[in-house]
Amino acid sequence: MDISYILNQLGEDRENYFNAVAPPIIQTSNFAFKTVADFRNAMQDELHAHLYSRGNNPTVEIVRKKIAALEGTDDCLVFSSGVAAVTAAVMSVVKSGDHIVCIESPYSWTTHLLTQILPDYNISTTFVDGKEIKNFESAIQSNTKLIFLESPNTFWFDLQDIKAVCDLAKQKKIITAIDNSYCTPLYQQPHLYGIDLIVHTATKYLAGHSDVVAGVVCGNKEIIGKIFQHQFMCFGAIPSPHDAWLLLRGLRTLPLRLEKSVNTTEKVIAYLGKHLKVEKIIYPFHPSHAQYDLAKKQMKRGGGLFAVLLKTNSTEKIELFCNTLERFLLAVSWGGHESLVFAACIKKNNHYPNNYVRFYIGLEEADVLIEDLERSLEMI
Numbered sequence: 184m185d186i187s188y189i190l191n192q193l194g195e196d197r198e199n200y201f202n203a204v205a206p207p208i209i210q211t212s213n214f215a216f217k218t219v220a221d222f223r224n225a226m227q228d229e230l231h232a233h234l235y236s237r238g239n240n241p242t243v244e245i246v247r248k249k250i251a252a253l254e255g256t257d258d259c260l261v262f263s264s265g266v267a268a269v270t271a272a273v274m275s276v277v278k279s280g281d282h283i284v285c286i287e288s289p290y291s292w293t294t295h296l297l298t299q300i301l302p303d304y305n306i307s308t309t310f311v312d313g314k315e316i317k318n319f320e321s322a323i324q325s326n327t328k329l330i331f332l333e334s335p336n337t338f339w340f341d342l343q344d345i346k347a348v349c350d351l352a353k354q355k356k357i358i359t360a361i362d363n364s365y366c367t368p369l370y371q372q373p374h375l376y377g378i379d380l381i382v383h384t385a386t387k388y389l390a391g392h393s394d395v396v397a398g399v400v401c402g403n404k405e406i407i408g409k410i411f412q413h414q415f416m417c418f419g420a421i422p423s424p425h426d427a428w429l430l431l432r433g434l435r436t437l438p439l440r441l442e443k444s445v446n447t448t449e450k451v452i453a454y455l456g457k458h459l460k461v462e463k464i465i466y467p468f469h470p471s472h473a474q475y476d477l478a479k480k481q482m483k484r485g486g487g488l489f490a491v492l493l494k495t496n497s498t499e500k501i502e503l504f505c506n507t508l509e510r511f512l513l514a515v516s517w518g519g520h521e522s523l524v525f526a527a528c529i530k531k532n533n534h535y536p537n538n539y540v541r542f543y544i545g546l547e548e549a550d551v552l553i554e555d556l557e558r559s560l561e562m563i
């Protein structure tokens with residue numbers, strides 16, 4: 184199934200909505216039935232019927248079909264945020280007394296779930312340096328039920344050998360999950376290596392316009408059906424039909440936006456890599472990255488997110504650099520149309536060097552961004 188078909192046609196039964204080219208927002212909480220038999224059938228399979236919008240809304244359903252197809256999985260559930268998707272995926276696998284192995288430094292709210300919430304339910308987690316398969320082997324316990332990956336993660340851009348981890352997990356009968364937000368399904372398809380659950384913060388690249396918060400979980404029919412019946416329906420962290428429509432709109436241009444962002448990123452990194460005031464580039468597809476060969480093996484391309492270490496530890500100079508940037512917004516998140524900057528010195532008591540600065544490259548032209556960086560780098 185080609186990407187063009189997925190993004191422009193799959194799931195769009197236009198005869199069901201007056202042959203409108205753009206699917207409408209089905210803004211309803213409830214659905215009616217002509218007969219008791221139809222009503223009964225819908226209640227027996229709410230994942231695929233239209234009974235109540237907490238379960239399956241037609242606008243959301245189109246998005247589900249497209250993202251599942253992009254990831255190459257049987258099905259997909261859409262949530263109201265990325266962390267809701269992560270939480271549902273994790274809690275669908277573990278119960279009291281179970282153990283999780285997770286890579287070091289995952290998304291902050293994934294860390295919060297694993298260290299602040301799940302221990303209250305007698306669920307423990309071991310964090311490992313995911314760059315070596317032996318670290319996973321050493322961390323596995325008799326009660327390990329889940330291995331959670333994030334490759335690359337979004338601060339140090341460390342990778343895990345996805346196939347090696349999946350092979351190990353299958354030997355031990357352990358479920359695997361991965362946050363694939365950085366690569367998107369276009370640049371990495373974890374299911375090809377045997378991953379069981381794929382999660383995204385769809386707020387980022389999939390939506391792409393910084394105007395909607397959403398998350399997704401992809402997997403086979405059995406595991407998605409289980410999550411739907413329990414965590415999805417009970418937690419109620421569902422997207423509104425309007426948010427689903429915005430996400431659908433964003434998916435239309437995903438290949439174009441991603442290509443633009445990455446092409447510009449490569450030009451900006453080439454410039455920064457030669458700058459005297461930049462100590463180090465941190466990016467999976469930069470030859471200096473320790474896992475550059477693995478990145479080329481399991482990723483098609485890098486993303487628009489990278490970091491640098493500046494040649495100064497002065498908080499005052501780093502703040503001056505960030506404050507004088509005109510084309511980069513000081514903000515969290517990434518994956519939208521706008522370029523962003525985030526400095527470690529913004530947050531006290533973090534685990535990153537003071538001279539760490541993370542950039543996200545949006546849809547601006549490379550020469551405009553480079554000129555802006557040149558001007559601000561002169562300040563330090």
